[in-house]
Every structure is written in C-alpha cells, then in structure tokens.
Amino acid sequence: MSKSHMLALFSDFDQASEAIRDLKSSNFEGFKLDDVTLKSPIEHPEIEELLGKRPVYVRIFTFFGALFVPLLGFLFVASSQATFLLQPKGGKPVIPLPPNFVLTYEFFILGGVYMTVLGFFISAKLPMKRNKLYNARVSEDQIGILIKAEDAIMPAIKDLFTRHNPLEIMGGDN
Amino acid sequence: MVNTYEETEVAVEKRFVPKPLDINADIAWAKINKDILRSLERPRPIFWVIFIASFALFLVGVSCEVYQYQTGLGVANLNNPQVWGLYIATFIWWIGMGHSGTLLSALLHIMHADWRKPIYRYSEAMTTFTLLTAALFVLVHLGRIWQFYYVVAYPNERWTWPNFQSPLVWDATAIGTYLTSSLLFLYIGMIPDLAICRDNAIGIRKKLYTFMSLGWMGTDRQWANFRVTYLTLACFLMPLAVSVHSIVSTDFAASQQPGYHITSFPPYFVAGAIYSGLAVIITLFIVLRYTFRFEEYMTMPILEKLAKLTFAAGMVWTYLNLIEYATTWYGNDMYAKQALIYRATGPFAPEWWMMNFLGSVLPFALTFKRVRASIPVMLFMSIFINFGMWLERWMIISPTLAHGIYPWTWDDDQWPSFVQWGIVAGSFGWFNMLFMLYCKIFPSVSMYEVKEMLHERRFFKSTNVATARDPAINPDLAVEGGLAS
Amino acid sequence: MSITNLLNNWSFYRQKRPYQGQYDLNRQYSEYKWAMALDLDICTGCNACTTACYAENNLPVVGKKRFNQGHVMHWIRIERYWDENMGEFPEQGASFLPMMCQQCEEAPCETVCPVGATSHTNDGLNSQNYHRCVGSRYCSVNCPYKVRYFNFWNYPSTAWPAPLPDQLNPDVTVRTKGIMEKCTFCVQRLNEAKSRARTEYRLVRDGEVVPACVQACPTSAITFGNIVDPKSKVAMMWKNQQVDLYKDMQEKDNSVRGYRILEDLRPFPSVMYLERVRDMEA
Secondary structure, X not given: OOEXXXXXXXXXXXXXXXXXXXHHHOOOOOOOHHHEEEEOOOOOHHXXXXXXXXXXXXXXXXXXXXXXXXXXXXXXXXXXXXXXXXXXXXXXXOOOHHHHHHHHHHHHHHHHHHHHHHHHHHXXXXXXXXXXXXXXXXXXXXXXXXXXXXXXXXXXXXXXXXXXXXXXXXXXXO | OOOOHHHHHHHHHHHOOOOOOOOOOOOOHHHHHXXXXXXXXXXXXXXXXXXXXXXXXXXXXXHHHHHHHHHOHHHHOOOOOOOXXXXXXXXXXXXXXXXXXXXXHHXXXXXXXXXXXXXXXXXXXXXXXXXXXXXXXXXXXXXXXXXXXXXXXXXXXXXXOOOOOOHHHHHHHHHHHHHHHHHHHHHHHXXXXXXXXXXXXXXXXXXXXXXXXXXXXXXXXXXXXXXXXXXXXXXXXXXXXXXXXXXXXXXXXXXXXXXXOOOOHHHHHHHHHHHHHHHHHHHHHHXXXXXXXXXXXXXXXXXXXXXXXXXXXXHHHHHHHHHHHHHHHHHOOHHHHHHHHHHHHOXXXXXXXXXXXXXXXXXXXXXXXXXHOOHHHHHXXXXXXXXXXXXXXXXXXXXXXXXXXXXXXXXXXXXXXXXXXXXXXXXXXXXXXXXXXXXXXXXXXXXXXXXXXXXXXXXXXXXXXXXXOOOOOOHHHHHHOOOOO | OHHHHHHHOHHHHOOOOOOOOOEOOOOOOEOOOEEEEEEOOOOOOOOHHHHHHHHHOOOOOOHHHHHHHOOOOOOOEEEEEEOOOOOOOHXXXXXXXXXXXXXXXXXXXXXXXXOOOEEEOOOOOEEEOOOOOOOOOHHHHHOOOOOOEEOOOOHHHHOOOOXXXXXXXXXXXXXOXXXXXXXXXXXXXXXXXXXXXXXXXXXXXXXXXXOHHHHHOOOXXXXXEEOOOOOOHHHHHHHHXXXXXXXXXXXXXXXXXXXXXXXXXXOOOOXXXXXXXXXXXX
C-alpha cells in the first residue's frame, strides 16, 4: 500500500473548485480531504474554504510575542537602569516610568512583529524543499491541485480530474 | 416573500455595481509576469550613467565625512549654540519620507483599498532605504562617530547602559524597530513574487531567489498563513509608523529649547512625514512608470488618488503648522513667541516663508483635475513639495537653535559649510544607488497582488461573489454553515 | 538578581530629586553640596576668573577666527550687557554677568544624554564623563544657559605648540575633538580636598577649597562653599537672600537681591546671583 502524489493543473479556476467539490463529495477508500493541496498564484479564500479549515498558528505566536516581549523589555530596561546606578539624572527617578513606557511600547511592536514572522515560518513550514510535483506555471496563471493518495485509487481520481478539463496531469502513474 | 433565483441574482447585481477598476481588468496574467520581470533584466546604458552619477555623489558625501572625521565638526561650520544644523534637519526629512511607504501600505491593506497593490512594493522599499539613509545622519552628526555603539544597549563588563531617559535612545529603539519591521514586512510581502522570480531565473540569480523564496509553492496552507501574517504585520506596522515619528519629534518636544518645546509636535511631525512621503511616492511613481514602462500598472487613476491623498495630508500638515503658530502666539510664552517672530522676520525669513508657501499654498494646485492628470506637472509638484518639507525641517532646527532662551548666545550668521551640503548631497547618491539596485534585483511592482486585484473583479463578474456566498441560494453552503466572510 | 534588586529597592529607585533635606550633615544622601553666590554689584567684569579658568582647566585658546565662528571654549564667560539710554557716556551702561555651568539639581542636560555621559554626583555636581561622551550635542541643545562647549576641533594637537604643553595642569585632562565639556566647579580641587579631609576624619572646612575663578576674583565677588554646612559663608548668604535650593519661584522680601537665573524653568541651579532685578519685563 504505497502512496503517491498527483498534480492536476487547471487554467479555469471554476473548474478547479468544481473538481475539489467533487473530490469532497466522492468517497474513495482511505482518501482524506487533508491530502488535497491547492497550489495557486494568488490566494483563493473561496477555494480554501471548500478544503475545510486548515490550522493557522501564527496568531498564537503573535499573542505571546506581544505579551511577553514588552514585559521582558520593561524588566530589561528597568534592571539595567538599576544596575547602571552611576548617578540620578536631571532630578528624575533612577527608574522613570514615562520613558520606560515609551520603550515598552516599542518592545511590544518589536515582539509582535518578530514573533509573527517566526510563527509564519513555523506554521507555514518555511523554508521547505519544493517537491518534484511543482510546475512553474502555478506561479504564473494556473491553479494546481496536488493529491496524495493510495496507488489503488489513483486512476479513479485521475478520471475525476479529467472530467474537469485539466491542462495537464502530472505524476500518479506509477 | 420568497424570491426566485433569477430575481435574487438581479437584485444582487444591482446592489453590487462594480466600481471602475484602476487598472485594465483584461491583462493576461502571464503578461503581468512578463512585464514586471522585464524590469529585472539587463538595464539600459542610461541606468549605468545615473548609477555612476549617484555613486559619484555618494563619494562626495563620503569624502566630506572623511574630512570631517579627521578634522572635527568645526569644518561643518556648526557652532555653539547651532550644534545640529543640516544633519539633524535632513535626518528628520529622510526618516519622515520613510513613513508613507509602510504606513500607506499597511493602512490601505487593512482597509482593503485595491489601488495600493501596484504601488506598495516600491514604496516599502523606499521606506527601507530612506531609513538607512537617515541612519547615516545619526552617525554623521556624532562628534565621536567611532563610538556610536555606546548608544546601543549591549551587555558589557562595565555594566554601562545607554541612558534610557534620553529621547535619542527612544529614537534609536524606535528606528531600529521600524527598520527591521518594515524590512520584514517588505520581505514577507515579497515571498510569492520571489517564487515567481525563482521560477523564471537562471544562474546565480536563480540561487538567490531560491534561497530567498524559502521554497514557496503557493499551497493553500502557505497562503492561509501568509494572509494572517501579512494582516497581523500590517496591524503592527501602522501604530509603529505613527509612534516612530512621534518619538523623533520628542527629541524636540521633550527639550526645553523654545520653538522645540511644543506639545503639538508629535502629530505635526507625523503629518509632515506622511505628506513628504506621499510626495516622494509620486516622484518615484512617475520615474518608475517612465523607466520600466509600467503604464498599465501605475495608471493615471492611481496617480490621481495619490495626488488627492497628498492634498489631504498637506492640509493636515498646514492645519497643524498653523495651530503651532497660533498656540505659540496666544500662549504668549515670551521665549517661544520670540522664537516664532525671529523665524518669520529674522535672517531665516526667506526660507521660512518659502517653506510655508511650498507646503501650504502650492498643494492647492492639486485641487485641479488638469494638474493631477499631467505627469510633468505632478513631477514638478512632488519635488517642490518635498523641497518645502525639507525647508520645514531646517526651519525647525536652525533658527530655533540660533535664538534660544539665553540672549547672550543668540547667533544669526551661521551658514552650513560645504561639508554639510556635501554630506546632504551624498545622502541622495546613497539613496539613489540603493533604490536603483533594488529595482533591478527585486520586482518593484507586486505581481501576485496585481493578479489578485484582477481576479477579484473577474470572479465578481463570472460567478458573482454575493450570490455564490448566499446560503439561501447555494444549498451546499447552507449545510456547511455558510462561508465565513 | 536584578528583579529582586528592583523589588527591594523600588522606592529608592523611584525617588525624585532634589527632595527637601536631601543634603544634610547626617549624611542621608550626601554631606556635601557645592554651591556658589555671585555678587554682580561687586563684579567689575575684569575677566580674571575666565583667565584663571583657562589656566586651571587646560582650556584651549582658539584665536580670533574660531571665536567668530562660535567655537570658543570659555567655561566661565563674562557677558556684557549695555543699557540703551545712557546718553553721553554709553560705556557707563555696561553691566557684567559671569556665566558658568549652574550645576542644576534638575539639570535638563542630564536626562537627554543618550549614553549617560553627564549625570549628577553625590555632592550635587553636574558631572561630565569625557570618555563616555559620543558628541550628540543634545545636552547643549537642552541647556537653557548654553554653557556647554563642544570640541569642534582637535585642540590637543593644535592649541598648545611645543613648549606650551609643559604649562598644562596635570590634574586635568585635555579633551579631544568631538566631546562636550563645561565648568566642573574645579572638581579636581574638590576631590583632592575631600580625600584630604577624609584622611583626617573630618569634613572639608569652609574656605579650604575654592575653584580657580573664586581664587582669582580680585573683588571677591564670588563665594563658594558647601551649602550643607549651615555655618559656611555661602550657606549663610543663601539663607540671608531667602534663596532655597529646593524651591523654585520663591516669594522674597523686597530688600534682598538674591536670585537664580531662569528659575522659572525649574532647573534648580546651584549658583545664586546677587543683583537687584530692575527691569521686571525682561
């Protein structure tokens, strides 16, 4: 029972979404909707929604970054002011709050942005190696549907794709 | 009353009358790729001429800086009390220009304003490079540039830290945050385009793009994450951009110098920053449109929108400028009032009145449709508005320092020496060089977002989003609970 | 660790200065607070203080050209003001004001220095750390008296040709280009006196140490001392003139002459000037 990949390219986006809708309503043995990957030149929220909700973990990173980095930043600033106790300056307290709030705000943005980007890389699994079933035309104007399925049901899926006028079907033969 | 399918369709169509699109909706997607990738190809000879000219200008700045480094800041003809001169003025000007790129991009992205898409990429790149240029002035103005790292909070065995009370340290933090964040924002937004470049490039460039696009394949998981990330970053960058220039303004607003010590400075600086930034976006818009033949993407309706926005920002700036004068005048603080009178009537009066004219009167020309529709006039306008904004920064710095609280130290006759002018000129060369290199290495128009712009329209036409998403009409979706909008 | 340190000493770190009774002989904070009283009615404007300062603190003589450029380094300067309506004898309308760093308690220059090169010492001086200074000149911008002087040129290599370095004061460093400097109340003398007193288990006596300008003043217009010691001359002068270190905008009797310059900006300067302020508008 080996699994293989197949990529179908469509130039008509409606056909692609129809194909996905068919895949969804079909009940091939051992086939899950999670094994369908859409490859598109632009984002397609309308087709992604057909594929079901796929987890996006970015916001969790953002939340923790925006929460803890400013806290740490404030502690960092305050404790360095306390250790750098050369002398008080300008009659202000050694740990003056208004400047530290300004800096904490910057740390808040910094933490939010950096952790969001980190979360993006982790959640989207970047950087990743491109698998062989990639066609440069996906970045141009075509939409690709990548299927990972058992060899046994591959021909059936291929039939399903063929019904929707794909430009090309790659892989999945052997 | 239950409508039939057709009746609903007609009603929906009527409700959603499509706005005219800012770019031609029938451009083939492959042509978009081709047109924009063409801008990355081997440049025309004129590119090298301008590039070498910029480099020469940069070398002028570098040699002035070397001379100043060797001799001391006296050669810049700075003195007590005029200790800052053009360096800080030009620093604020560059950093202000950097605000429109990211701010505009983030704001319009959050507001789903489509017309941002063809122009945001080069604006963000402009932001990055103006920040890098501004950072040069922070270094150049220091008396001991070789010890600039004292300002950075780094752990060391002496337990010395920067003075976190100083607005200059807030500056360094804010600008550091802004520079790295807007660089990340630019990069993240560029990943899908880098993948396009990777798919079309050969040789060493292929390696570069392969490395930078991180194996982007445009899968739905990647896009979903990308969408969330990009929106989140935009939400962070908007308040950041506002905070950065507010913090730059506290360099002045938090000091005791009359003419600096003004409560309305933070919004005033932010407004001025957006204003001059929009002007430089227009300048670059025209330059790129002409050089790379981007007429189909950087269209006149977009230029017109930019012009209107510039006018709006100019009016905000004018208002805040006038309110600064008014509060100073009616506040009747002796020192501040004197500083204001000195600026309007003293030796800096010609520059001051010119600044007010270029900043507040000139933009009224933008109310005329014929002005907004004429490219040469817009180029002229954008350059002169920016010149006015540079004068504004200079008029904040120099006359104010010349006429402080203490009458014995008043000093009228300081004029920047050739070293200062040379370094200011060198900064233009530096910015030009960086921006030209960027435009030849990375796509200066976002390919995937222009496609999105077209796709929304095409999708709307063919299937009618509203109908397709209505569960009453589409029974499939009713079962799923409808599409989240 | 740091957080424990923060929690334990929070109220100390949050203490604003100057607070009433910050300087007293019981040494809550410090038993020294150097202060000055400068009688403008005695000052003749003879510039002896400036000359003495140049000699004591290794100040470079910049020459006429650089003076006109505004690069002069006089830590204490004699400001001349002229009355406008003196008729036949305009020179009679001259009045003098020696101006040096006022060693403010709430010094505007200290908060804005990005690297913390200038800060407050325990004995109430506004110190300048030359090694730490990066030369952003923000302190000078924020100084209302503009008494901070920036080294626009590399004076150690130009100001003292061959035999002249021999006359430099060995107790004071020479300053290189690109850093800020200002009057220190001759901190080298103060420190020497303080350590001498400490070896003898006593406080510095009144009049034991004075800055060069005070020493050189032929009319004794300047009085210097430790204001914490109530019996010191300077403390008595401050008290008689109803000038309180910790207060701003004080109500005073009409009979006194003491005032501090630009007191309304609340920098709490340590130098009191004595002169009946006549022109109330200025």
